[in-house]
Amino acid sequence: MSKPIVATTSLAGCFGCHMSLLDIDERILDLFDLVEFNKSPIDDIKTFTKECDIGIIEGGCCNSENVHVLQEFRKHCKTLVVIGECAIMGGLPAMRNNVAPISECLEEAYLNCVSVQANEEKIIPNDDELPMILDKVYPCHEVVKIDYFIPGCAPRADLIWNALVALVTGNEMELPYEVLKYD
Amino acid sequence: MSKVLITIDGKGFLADSEKTVLEVARENHIYIPTLCNLEGIKPQGSCRICTCMIDGRMMTACTTPVNNGMVVVTKTDELDKLRSKIVELLFAEGNHFCPACERSGNCELQALAYLYKIMVPEFDYIFPNRDVDATHPKLILDHNRCILCKRCIRRKKEAENPTWFVFENRGNHVKINFDHELTADMDDEMAQKAMDTCPVGAIIRKEKGYDVPIGRRKYDLHPIGSDIEGKE
Numbered sequence: 505m506s507k508p509i510v511a512t513t514s515l516a517g518c519f520g521c522h523m524s525l526l527d528i529d530e531r532i533l534d535l536f537d538l539v540e541f542n543k544s545p546i547d548d549i550k551t552f553t554k555e556c557d558i559g560i561i562e563g564g565c566c567n568s569e570n571v572h573v574l575q576e577f578r579k580h581c582k583t584l585v586v587i588g589e590c591a592i593m594g595g596l597p598a599m600r601n602n603v604a605p606i607s608e609c610l611e612e613a614y615l616n617c618v619s620v621q622a623n624e625e626k627i628i629p630n631d632d633e634l635p636m637i638l639d640k641v642y643p644c645h646e647v648v649k650i651d652y653f654i655p656g657c658a659p660r661a662d663l664i665w666n667a668l669v670a671l672v673t674g675n676e677m678e679l680p681y682e683v684l685k686y687d
Numbered sequence: 688m689s690k691v692l693i694t695i696d697g698k699g700f701l702a703d704s705e706k707t708v709l710e711v712a713r714e715n716h717i718y719i720p721t722l723c724n725l726e727g728i729k730p731q732g733s734c735r736i737c738t739c740m741i742d743g744r745m746m747t748a749c750t751t752p753v754n755n756g757m758v759v760v761t762k763t764d765e766l767d768k769l770r771s772k773i774v775e776l777l778f779a780e781g782n783h784f785c786p787a788c789e790r791s792g793n794c795e796l797q798a799l800a801y802l803y804k805i806m807v808p809e810f811d812y813i814f815p816n817r818d819v820d821a822t823h824p825k826l827i828l829d830h831n832r833c834i835l836c837k838r839c840i841r842r843k844k845e846a847e848n849p850t851w852f853v854f855e856n857r858g859n860h861v862k863i864n865f866d867h868e869l870t871a872d873m874d875d876e877m878a879q880k881a882m883d884t885c886p887v888g889a890i891i892r893k894e895k896g897y898d899v900p901i902g903r904r905k906y907d908l909h910p911i912g913s914d915i916e917g918k919e
Contacts, residue, residue, distance in 0.1 A: 572780075593812055594786075594814075595786065596784065598812075599782075599787070601782075602816045612886075618734070646812075652806075654806070655807070681908070684801055685801070686797055
């Protein structure tokens, strides 16, 4: 039987969850025995070259590009797993959701903030090449169907490892109290 | 004070007739999860987390007085599901950004979510527009995290102190507030007491926070209620 294929990506996240994935230490060697990576920052494959079994998503959706990538993942992966608070509830980027409309956020960032000095022409970036910022930051499961959720900021390495092993082997996941944390 | 015989989870206990089901369970090291209840203040039964099967009906353990021959079941799959859904609703209703909260690791709401192994709330997040009041010299009120359990209000009403905390507005707009003039000369001890009354991170002391490292906080290693059950 061929190895399951895994794809990973970071949307509106900080790559902390990917760091936590690396934090499984020498078990990363076992991981490469267990699975094959496709589109992922780990092997630097930028676009899907084959259909994948497991998609791992970090971060929520704050712009149109995030939504596009997430939909691509849904299309090409049989099982989608979101990891981290940002993917589950928007996380720190979502702190803008309840504060101000997006126009005010952009004005604060590019025009009114005390540290803005160089923007004399008062430009808010709006090039066609740039992804559109969404009105709110959305958790992944409000955009596409997600199969499994791994909370934490970042999720403990053991939790990610247990989840991956459970998915690959088809056994029930081990979930000790100490590893399920929201921070 | 007369004694009554009640059965909790199949075991018989002799209990004072003036006590509530929750108090009797606690005395006998049986953990019933609570959120709006705090020892020493009058229970109000608003959060419904302590719901048990009492004589075949779902009733809140914190407000139900014991009766002779009462049969209580504290834990069934149905009750656990009900309790975890209440926690999920509270998470979806407020802005509970655990990674950025000073109370994380010591928060009762979060600890209950850990207890029920909630990976994600079933409900869509509301992201309500709520503000933070940091004008007081000692305390910060973060309405984003408030679950309106009224513990702060009830504690002050029953103690000798004048009422510091109050509910402001009505219905969907209700929020806690406190008298800034009365509390202007609040000392650190009183501020700490106010913070400890809050089950979540809605009342936070200024210039204090994150002083216990991750891994050594209250609910990092031991689930909420394990001290009552005497497991650890």
